[in-house]
Amino acid sequence: MSSAVSAMKIHQPLPLPTTATRSPETPLFDPFKSNSSFLGSTHKLRINSLKSASSGYRRSAVVAVSDVVKEKKLNNSSMVNLITKEEGLELYEDMVLGRAFEDMCAQMYYRGKMFGFVHLYNGQEAVSTGFIKLLKKEDSVCSTYRDHVHALSKGVPARAVMSELFGKTTGCCRGQGGSMHMFSKEHNVLGGFAFIGEGIPVATGAAFSSKYRREVLKEADCDHVTVAFFGDGTSNNGQFFECLNMAALWKLPIIFVVENNLWAIGMSHLRATSDPEIWKKGPAFGMPGVHVDGMDVLKVREVAKEAVGRARRGEGPTLVECETYRFRGHSLADPDELRDPAEKAHYAKRDPITALKKYMTENNLASEAELKAIEKKIDELIEEAVEFADASPHPSRSQLLQNVFADPKGFGIGPDGKYRCEDPKFTEGTAHV
Ligand SMILES: Cc1ncc(C[n+]2csc(CCOP(=O)(O)OP(=O)(O)O)c2C)c(N)n1
Numbered sequence: 536m537s538s539a540v541s542a543m544k545i546h547q548p549l550p551l552p553t554t555a556t557r558s559p560e561t562p563l564f565d566p567f568k569s570n571s572s573f574l575g576s577t578h579k580l581r582i583n584s585l586k587s588a589s590s591g592y593r594r595s596a597v598v599a600v601s602d603v604v605k606e607k608k609l610n611n612s613s614m615v616n617l618i619t620k621e622e623g624l625e626l627y628e629d630m631v632l633g634r635a636f637e638d639m640c641a642q643m644y645y646r647g648k649m650f651g652f653v654h655l656y657n658g659q660e661a662v663s664t665g666f667i668k669l670l671k672k673e674d675s676v677c678s679t680y681r682d683h684v685h686a687l688s689k690g691v692p693a694r695a696v697m698s699e700l701f702g703k704t705t706g707c708c709r710g711q712g713g714s715m716h717m718f719s720k721e722h723n724v725l726g727g728f729a730f731i732g733e734g735i736p737v738a739t740g741a742a743f744s745s746k747y748r749r750e751v752l753k754e755a756d757c758d759h760v761t762v763a764f765f766g767d768g769t770s771n772n773g774q775f776f777e778c779l780n781m782a783a784l785w786k787l788p789i790i791f792v793v794e795n796n797l798w799a800i801g802m803s804h805l806r807a808t809s810d811p812e813i814w815k816k817g818p819a820f821g822m823p824g825v826h827v828d829g830m831d832v833l834k835v836r837e838v839a840k841e842a843v844g845r846a847r848r849g850e851g852p853t854l855v856e857c858e859t860y861r862f863r864g865h866s867l868a869d870p871d872e873l874r875d876p877a878e879k880a881h882y883a884k885r886d887p888i889t890a891l892k893k894y895m896t897e898n899n900l901a902s903e904a905e906l907k908a909i910e911k912k913i914d915e916l917i918e919e920a921v922e923f924a925d926a927s928p929h930p931s932r933s934q935l936l937q938n939v940f941a942d943p944k945g946f947g948i949g950p951d952g953k954y955r956c957e958d959p960k961f962t963e964g965t966a967h968v
């Protein structure tokens with residue numbers, strides 16, 4: 536039996552019981568009774584967790600899938616691989632692409648090729664890759680201002696993302712969006728959003744439209760799924776709760792993916808959130824809540840498989856909290872002096888790319904040389920993306936007010952009686968327009 540086939544046999548979809556379907560007898564995995572290290576770098580949370588475990592308060596329909604996977608691994612020492620070679624190589628390539636792209640962004644930013652805020656995704660690659668590489672082209676992804684890598688995972692070409700960052704016409708938004716507003720109709724990337732939480736209702740609307748097309752317009756093959764990515768800080772925003780409610784009420788095909796990197800700019804998640812376990816908010820609204828180690832792409836993928844499957848089968852939404860970490864400052868303008876070096880070092884050791892590389896080589900899924908070849912291919916692709924972006928033209932002045940919904944009169948009328956925006960000097964002083 537090939538390792539792929541046996542892997543499929545052993546790894547049946549993981550259970551995500553809902554409050555509606557779980558009988559009281561169903562044994563529930565309790566992460567607090569295991570050796571789980573939820574938000575492992577802190578003591579405070581562990582104390583909170585123990586308190587709630589002893590009060591019995593958190594007996595809700597939640598499953599710590601990362602721990603389930605870990606336990607399976609322990610209980611099945613002969614367990615075969617979680618992925619096939621081809622799958623592993625695809626995941627590796629996507630994560631290396633995300634990392635190398637962001638590293639190049641940092642270089643280009645400091646060389647003055649990009650403007651405004653640029654938020655990098657280093658460290659969080661397993662989340663984007665783990666979810667998006669399971670999606671179909673028709674499925675949608677909604678992001679935040681930390682959006683380059685989500686767009687890349689969803690298939691937007693690196694050169695189109697880089698050009699967008701350079702503010703060039705060949706960018707995926709013709710240079711008009713910039714770093715925080717990646718959008719691609721073709722790839723169903725519904726946007727990055729500078730305001731936190733803005734993407735969540737957009738994603739909920741997309742999921743509603745899929746359901747409407749299937750159930751009201753009778754498009755039987757419309758089983759499209761939407762994944763909304765957002766941060767821990769954002770999960771304290773009201774739009775999150777409103778959308779959880781609507782998604783559960785209407786059983787929408789959506790997955791809410793919280794990328795809990797423990798920080799919202801300089802605010803610790805533990806200081807800002809009454810109950811830091813975001814996953815528990817799912818069952819409160821009647822949907823499964825799942826916590827997963829977001830530094831391990833294979834665990835994320837296991838959780839994603841189940842959640843995407845649920846959504847596609849019309850069984851409704853899932854809330855997934857991925858425990859992850861950003862390896863750089865909040866944005867490239869952040870000197871990153873706030874976070875404890877010991878915390879940074881703790882997560883650096885859990886680099887998701889190094890972890891996958893180790894898994895692949897130790898399980899004979901790939902040789903060092905094969906992985907090196909992928910890294911080289913990606914380096915070349917990124918070099919090419921930069922050259923392409925650099926050589927591409929800036930948008931013409933006339934593009935400035937295209938797709939701007941505000942009436943240009945809002946800019947006022949100049950002394951010559953014409954709109955100010957028609958004055959050739961209107962944009963003087965702004966970068967490269
Ligand atoms: C509505 C709104 N309020 C405040 C801000 C300022 N702001 C920008 S990023 C951020 C923190 C978000 O943290 P998190 O959701 O954890 O995402 P991360 O940056 O960690 O990916 C805040 C408060 C904003 N962009 N939008």
Ligand SMILES: [Mg+2]
Pocket residue numbers: 766767768794795796797798799800
């Ligand atoms: Mg955060």
